[in-house]
Amino acid sequence: xxTLCVLDTEPHTLSDAQRGLLRxxxxxxxxxxxxxxxxxxxxxIQSALRPHRHPTVAGYTIAGGVASRGRLAGDFYxxxxxxxxLRITLADAxxxxxxxxxxxxxxxxxxxxxPERPIAEAIAEADxxxxxxxxxxAMFVTAVHAELHPESGELQIIDAGHSLxxxxxxxxxxxxxxxxxxxxxxxxxxxxxEVRQPRITRLxxxxxxxxxxDGLLDVLxxxxxxxxxxxxxxxxxxxxxxREALRLADGDSATDDITVVVVRRDx
Numbered sequence: 001x002x003t004l005c006v007l008d009t010e011p012h013t014l015s016d017a018q019r020g021l022l023r024x025x026x027x028x029x030x031x032x033x034x035x036x037x038x039x040x041x042x043x044x045i046q047s048a049l050r051p052h053r054h055p056t057v058a059g060y061t062i063a064g065g066v067a068s069r070g071r072l073a074g075d076f077y078x079x080x081x082x083x084x085x086l087r088i089t090l091a092d093a094x095x096x097x098x099x100x101x102x103x104x105x106x107x108x109x110x111x112x113x114x115p116e117r118p119i120a121e122a123i124a125e126a127d128x129x130x131x132x133x134x135x136x137x138a139m140f141v142t143a144v145h146a147e148l149h150p151e152s153g154e155l156q157i158i159d160a161g162h163s164l165x166x167x168x169x170x171x172x173x174x175x176x177x178x179x180x181x182x183x184x185x186x187x188x189x190x191x192x193x194e195v196r197q198p199r200i201t202r203l204x205x206x207x208x209x210x211x212x213x214d215g216l217l218d219v220l221x222x223x224x225x226x227x228x229x230x231x232x233x234x235x236x237x238x239x240x241x242x243r244e245a246l247r248l249a250d251g252d253s254a255t256d257d258i259t260v261v262v263v264r265r266d267x
Contacts, residue, residue, distance in 0.1 A: 050076070055079055058150070061237065063239045064077045065259070065260055070096060074103070075090075075259035078108055090261050093139065093140075094141070103141060106133075119146065126143075141160075141185055143159075143160045143183070144158070144159050144162050145160075156199070160179065160181050160182065160184050165209070175201070208265070212259065213257060215257050216245060219254050232244050237264075242262065245260045246258070
């Protein structure tokens with residue numbers, strides 16, 4: 001229930017056309033308020049789906065965060081511990097707003113299902129569902145899906161068109177875990193279908209896995225992005241680095257959602 005009040009300096013009657021214009025204006029305001037309330041509700045739900053507690057793994061520091069440029073983000077990350085194995089996911093649906101947020105939620109749900117599945121099977125199923133359900137939308141999702149065995153430090157990782165996963169080694173060098181496959185939802189019609197196999201590497205003591213969405217690139221030092229991340233991580237640690245990334249996300253240079261995950265092997 002609400003009112004729309006129009007004031008004039010002199011009393012007069014309104015013509016039919018003017019009354020119609022006021023009705024249209026009132027309807028427009030009502031629609032905008034309803035849409036605004038729905039977006040607020042969707043943002044609350046999306047926030048509830050984000051990790052609020054990160055898994056605790058002996059010998060590791062695990063941190064992550066999301067900053068949205070709008071009320072809904074097309075990025076997400078997820079962390080899960082199952083039978084002592086850590087699953088790490090970061091994905092970015094193309095575009096901004098409600099559509100990408102819905103797609104990101106469906107990919108998250110698919111990858112969370114049956115956590116005992118090998119990561120290659122999980123990513124293949126998410127890809128299949130995207131292609132079946134969204135074939136007419138030209139929507140795609142870049143994703144990193146990984147599995148870490150804490151005792152050995154073995155890391156199995158599949159990068160579907162994302163190419164923003166790195167390992168900062170204890171000596172300060174960087175390994176760029178480049179993507180070797182298409183984003184999810186882009187393989188429709190390929191013969192034979194693309195089979196994504198995990199890359200296997202290892203986190204040694206002092207190494208850190210860093211995954212981010214492309215929005216982070218907007219706020220890093222353009223002349224030395226690796227050095228920027230190195231300085232922040234070594235000075236502030238994983239949790240402090242996430243806080244710094246989210247602080248930078250509020251700046252004028254940030255134009256996109258920012259999602260970052262850091263997993264450091266401490267011992």
